[in-house]
Structure formats: structure tokens, C-alpha cells
Amino acid sequence: MSQQGAVQRLLSDQVELSESIQEPQTVYNRSRFEGLVLQDVIPQHKRVWYEYPHLVRLNFFLCSAILTNITAGFDGSLLNGLQSLPAWNQYFSYPEGGRLGTLSNAIIFGELISIPLVPYICEKYGRRKPIVWGCMIVVVGALFQGLALNYFMFALARFILGFGLAMSGAATPLFVVECAYPTQRGQMTSLILPAWNVGSFFAAIITYSTFHLSNTNLSWRIPSILQGFFPILQSIVMMYAPESPRWLVSQNRHDEAFSFLVNFHSDGDQDSELVNFELAEITAAIEMEKVAKQSRWGVFFETQGMQHRLLIIVFLGILVQFSGNSMLSYYLPIVLTNMGIADAGKQLLINLGSTVLCITTGMTSGLQIERIGRRSGFLVALFMMTVMYCILTWLSASNEQVDVRDVGLAYVTVGVVYIFQIFYHLMAPFAVTYMVEIVPFSMRSKATTLNHMLQHLTLLFDNFINPLALNAWRWKFYLFYCFVLAGETLVIYNFFPETGGKGLEEIAVIFDDVMSTIPLQHEQYPEILGDINDFPTISVSRQENPRNSSSV
Template sequence: MMLKDAAPRMDKMWWHYPHLRNLNFFLFGAIVLQATNGYDGSMLNGLQSLAVWEDYFNKPTGASLGTLSSGTTFGGLLMLFPASYICDKFGRRWPIIAGSILTIIGAIIQGVAQNFGTFWAGRFIIGMGLALVNNAGPMLLAETAYPTQRPVLTSLYETSFPFGALIGALITFGSYYIDSTWAWRLPSLLQCFPAFIQIGLIYFCPESPRWLVAHGKIEEARAVLVKYHGGGDEDSLLVRLELAEIRAALQSENIKKSGKWIQWLKTKGNRHRLAIILFIPVITQLSGNRIISYYLHLILNGINITTTKDQLVINATLLASEVVSAVAIASYCEMFGRRRFFMIGVVGMLISFIPWTILSAFSQEGNFSNPGYGIGVVAMIYIFMIPYHVVAPLANLFLTEVAPYELRSKASALFQLMGQIIGLFSSYVNPIAMDAIGWKYYIVYCCVIAVEIVVVYFYFPETKGLSLEEISVIFEGEAAAVGAGAYRHGDMEDPAADQPRSLSDEKLGMEENVKSP
């Protein structure tokens, strides 16, 4: 029996059931983790349009601008591999709280900075905090969420990026009217606000049942599952099946000593997993989106839209459209599947990026004589971000599904490492290349997206409808000890294996059965 078959049906929406309402409320603290990341790029974008910020830091361009924007990248690189160890050692909750505290400290230093070095140091500390929370957050969501809601909740994690970016854009736009250094200090200080929400919610959030089982805390894991997945029913079939699957999978992984780094190369399945994990950041970070997130100012300058107010308005409205599209796509990720959405996203990005490149060429080569080309470029940027947000919400969901438990924190570290390397490349190369060759640089991204289409088509499997443990079958074959197979082979005692009950017999600890949303 698969988990989706054991999950009781819901007659009402999930918020009518106290155990799901409480669980999702606490998990919201993990969903908003990317808001700080999104705020960062949007804020830096907006600050480049503020004369008071440019004057204070001597109009940074090229390598200087790249150094400022890469402060968070360097901090993230320093913390990446320690973050993997910390998450394995201390769980998922406490690393998020520790990372949030680091983010608050960094934002304060950034906001009170007196020079270039101090501003960069604040961003470096923020990057360290982001590495911790971004390592632990997706794992907490994937490993703790109610089984039928796991895909949507994990996908919503990435949607907080454009939401945070929108808040950053609006705050920076508002500070346009402040005639002092507070025009950039205030947005810099407010970057720490999401971290307070994270700390307040994650402190009360349950720990990952899979982490608890892996550390021998079986009864604590069972208590979490009974309270938040079984609605208090000690005899819940769903809880018993979940716990049995987790224990069977972890027992199998321990036998194979799959927690070591070298295990990524030991089997064909793990090599396939590794290739996917390293390639996902290419799609989410190297498809042209980072030049929009961090250098929209330069793009708009390149099509002769140079006024501060116009740039800030375009930035804010673009991000508002991103939030809507990201949430809409994340809500339907389970309906259409991962691979199909990845294909729609990468093809859509290429279709919009080609005319973006052509119109930019006409605009710059024509010395901006036809403003219609510039308007067309802006329109293509808006359109581009829709298919991008078809792909972006799937990144962390697919990462947590592809990686087995014992390698999941390491997978997160590798995922972030690849993303940070690409981010470092983008921070230095993008502003220099855009200044040097203008629209011709966009051709590089068209070629990269074309390669992405080929890789997704041939190498990305479909994981729709499977639990984290059941997905192992895709990579390891039927020998993977998951679900009912584990029971048949006697790997795990399951009191319901011989006499499975129908859902109508399942006691939920509620007055009504629950129907899947």
C-alpha cells in the first residue's frame, strides 16, 4: 500500500482540521525562508537606482558592483559544508533559528555601514545565515509536511523569493523620496524582518520525523506523526505506514552506508541523482533570471529607460506578477507532474528570451530611436518570468524527492554550492559583459536554455504521486526497501500488513473523515 492510498480523504479544506492547520502554520516559518533571499536581490537592484546610494559608495560598477552583490555568495560558500553537518547533527529546526539570527546580525551591520567594507561584511554574514536556512528549510518541509500536501508546501518555499523581492522593491521605491542616507539604510535594516517571523514559528514547529528516526528517537517521531498527521489517533493506518516506510528506508540506507560523500559515485542511481541535483541550479540560476534580479537597472539602461522612478515602478510591478505566477504554479505542481512542468518552463523561457535578445539588438543598434523596441523588451521580461516561475518552485521539491534521506543534507549543500558558484560567476561576469557587449551577451543565455531543454527531456524522471521513500524505486529499482515491499520482506514489522483496513475504517480522531484537497 502506498502512502497516498492510506491518506484519509478530506470532506473539507485542510484548514478545517486543527492538526493540519497547526502544522501548516508552523511550517509557514520554513516557507518564508526564501523571502530574505528575494529581498536581497530586489533591494540591491533598487539601490542602484538611488542617487544617494550611488554617491555614498562612489558609483560602483563592473567588478566593484559585482563584489557588493557577491557578498552573500561568499558568506554562503563559507557556510555550505558546515551547514550540511549541522543539519545532520542538530536537526532541521535549530539550524533555521541559528541562520535567522545570523541574518539579523548581518542586516544590522549592513544598515549602519559607514563604508564599502562594512556594507560588504554585513552582506557576507547574511550569506552565512542564508546558507544555513536554505539547507535546512526544504528538508523540514519535505520531511514533516502531511503526505498529500508535501509537493505543494515544498513548492511554495520558492514562491517566497518573489514575495520577498516585491517587498524589497516597494520599500526601496518608498525610500526614493527620502533625501538622506536613510534612503538605503532603511531598506538594508528591514532585510532582517523575515528572520524574526522564521524564529517565532520554527521554534514551535515539530522536528522532522525522519531526522528523529535516524537518531533513534522512534517514540518522538511517532508522537509527531500521531499529533500532526494522524489527528491524535494512536492507531492511524497512515501514521503506522509512514513510520514503517521511514524505518525500512533508513535501515536499508544504513546497511549501504549511504551517508558518506563517496556514495554519490557508487551506484548508477546515485550518479543519476547527483547529475540532476547539480543541474537544477543551472536551470534556476543560469537562465538569465539573475540579470533581472540583480541588474535590471543595467538592462533598462540598455534600452534607454533611465529615470529612477520608471525603473523602480517596472521592478515593483514585475515582481508583483512574479508572486502571482509562482503561487499559481506551485499550487498545481502535483496535478501536472514535475517533468512536464520543467519542460514547459525551459521551453517557455527560450521562446521569450529570443525575442528579448532581438528587440534589445534593434533598440541598441538603432541608437534607441524607436521606443517601441524598448517597450517590447520590457514586455518580454514580464513574459519570461512566468515560465521561469513554472520551474523555480519545483527546484527544492525535486531536490528533496530525488535525494535519499542519508544524502539529503549533502544534496542540499551540493545544490547550494552549485548555485553559489553560478551566483559568483553572475555577480562578476554579468555587469562586466553587459557593459562591454550589451545585447550580444543575451545570446549566451539563449544557448544555455537550449541545452537545459535537452537535459530535462532525456534525464529528468517523473516523481508525481510518490512518497520520499517510494521514489527510491526510480533510481534503485524494485530492490529499494520501501512501502509494502519492506513489509513483504520482513524488513519492518507492520501490524496492518496482513489485514489492511479500508479508509472508512480508519479512525482519524475527528468527527468526519478527511478528503484530500
């Protein structure tokens, strides 16, 4: 049988997609919306979103999912804060060098073990359940960490934390992007990265609050156990959250997907054009992926455009963690001590101020990405980060020459670190957005997996090398990152085109000189795709009260 005949038979076999139809029915066909785009069918709301109950419910669940990154940020700042606590250092025999690097890397080892499994779990069980399961694992890790009896138990706890965080962390952006209301999708996804800094802020506050218990082990056990607070809260809420409508469609559970869209995107209106359009478009996109079979890893090497994308994906995975930021974030106490600020209380306050600055910058830059521009944002941020690192190197050398007696010079150095973090957090949200935008839909999940894996491998390298090099070479090690940042700026300038102001289909022209819309692909490859009007008709059950089935 020819390829076209096989495709036609596949489509004709799927005309009826609902197993049990209750009267009355609503029938959707993709051709009904021919020539329309999503913007054409979105209703014009006259009030702010929080005056619409269905959007309040939806965003409540989305924000609950984003708690995953708050937990991750809590951990990122927790170890930083614990290093400033005398009781923690004394209990674990003042870990430094490789021992300190092992504690930082234990969570990464757990994530690296979990990451290869997560895509299969999300495909089989959906987006909601992996979030719940990951949160439960994190709770176990937090208890182990807070009750640790020795160095090995503390490191094991961090491994467990990493395994759970990777599972819930991989499912969270999928859940948010696939469930968010169309006009709020960009805003909600922009909250994911700054949420990390919110968690870091809470950890900094808690470790500073327990500082007065510095002579007891409660000063570090309390923050460690409290790391399980947000996962407990999140798992309870997510048990009652709906499932992604796109995943439901991929499992041929169209009635449940229709119920989600009615309940959360149209406030119970089963005749909403938005709901009809979304369900038809989601189904068409998923069927197209099944027919085209263009989700192989080898696709990255087949064309010059995909090779260009692969270069950017790999580069961004390294850039996010290998720009000098990890050294200043995870080893800030060591850096401050080298600068002459050895007082634990002052170090915690500086850590807290740095976190507030990161939250403000991250949220602002994420929400203003369209005004700033991707390429220009990268270039400005990396250039200024290079300048700040050069200044930091000079200040560190000057401070060492006066044998760290000039405390004023040390505080100037802290100011330079703050400015560096402003520009880093200006750039960081762009890295996620840019990477997702440039990759075709069928390869987006693989690109995200590859990017995520490279970030953790780079951070693993950082956590082992940075403490050793910093202890051995002190300020001279900063010179290395000056050259790294300058090189990264040149890569952005030469290989990163501007994608702002363009739709996802238009971005494909930049890399492939072709559009990626289904209608145009059909015109180019009719022998493969057949007649676009032959895509299946979707039959779904009409519920008397769809609100009653909002929880999946």
C-alpha cells in the same frame, strides 16, 4: 562474525528503544502494517484543513519556517532596488563592474562558507535550532547593512547575511518535508520557492516607498534594516515550534516523535492508525539506512543509473542560475538604462510588476506540476526562454541603432523580459522537485547539498561576469545566453525522462531497472538485510495528555 550475524545482533540489541516506559504502553511493530501503504491509513477528512485545529497549528509552524525564503527573496530584490536610489549610489560612489559584483557576491561568499557546516549542524542539533540560529545571524547582518558607514562595512554585512541565510535555508526544507501532514506535503513544499518572490515583492514595495527620501540616506538605510523584520518574527515563532519527528527517531527519542505525530497529525488520538503507521515506517526507514550504509559520496559513481542521476543533479544546479535569469534579475536597472528607461521611479515600478508576475507564475506552476509534467514543462519553458532571449537581443540591437530614443521600443523590450520571466518561473519549481524525486532516500541530502553548492558557484560566476560583459558588449552579450539556452534545451530532451505520475519507488525503475522498496530489496539481498520481521519493536510512552508535550 558474518555480516548477516552483525545485522541480526544490531536489530536484537534495539528491541527496547524507550529508556523510561510509563504505563500504559503502546507497542508498534512494522510487521503489523505489512502490505499497507500510507494512503491506506490516512483518514478521510470531511472538512477543509483550516477547520482542524491541529492542522492549523502545524501549518502555522511550517509557514513560519518558510519565512526563510521570504528573507532570501527580500535580499535578492533589495540590492536591485537600491541601485535605483540616487542616495545609495552617491554614498557608495556609484559602484559598477567589479565593485557592484562584489556587493552581489558577498552574500554568496557567506553562503559558501556556511554550506559545508550546515549538514553537520542539522544532523547534530535537529532542524528547528539551525533555523533559529540562522535567523539571529541574519538580524545581525541586517543591522550592519542598515548602519553601514562605508563600502567595506556594507559588503561585510552582506557576507553575514549570506552565512545566516544558508544555515536557516538548508534546514527549512528538511523541517517542512519531515513535519508536514502527508496529504499536504506537496502543497507545503511547493510554497518554499514562490516564497522567495514574496520577499522580493516586499523589498520592491519598501524601496519604492522610500524613494521620496531619495535625497537622504534613509532611503536605503530603512529597507536595509527592515530586512531583519521577518527573521526576528521567524526566530520567535520557531523557538516554540516542534522538532522533526524523523530527526527525533534518529536520536532514539521515540516518545517525543510519537507526541509530535499524535498532536499534529491526529489531533490527540493516540490510537490513530496513521500515527502508528508513520512511526513504524519512519523507524524502519532510518534503521534500514543504518544497516545498508549506502550514503557514501562514492555511490554516485558506482552504477550507470547513479551516474545518470549525478549528471542531472549537476546540470540542474547550473541550470537554475545560468539561464539568463540572473542577468535580468540582479542587473535589471542596467538593462533598463541600456534600453532607454533611465528614470529611477519607472525602474522601481517595473521591478515591482516583475516581482508580482514571478509570484503568480511560481505558485501556479508549483501547484500544477502534476498536470503539466516535469519533462514537458522543462522543454516548453526552455524553448520559449530561448525564443524570448533571441527577441530581446534583436530589440536591444535595434534600440541601440536609434541611440535609445525610441522609448516605445524600450517598453516592448520590458514586455519581452516579463514573458521570459513567466517561463523561467514555470520551470524553476520543477528543477527542485525533479532533483529530489530521482535520488534514492539515502543520497537525497548529499544530492541537495551538491545542487545547492553548484547553484551558488554558478551565481558567483554570473555576478562577476555579467556586469563586466554587459557594460563592455551591451546587446551582443545576449547572444551568448541564446546559445546557452538552446544547449540546455537539448540536454533536457536527451537526458531527462518523465517522472510524473510515478511514485518514488517506481522512479527508480527508470534509472536502475529495479524497485527501491525495502521489501523488494530484502528479496534481492537477504544475506545483507536478514529477516525483515526482525526489525525492532518500538515501545513508546502513552501520555495522559499528549498536547502538553507538543513543543520540543
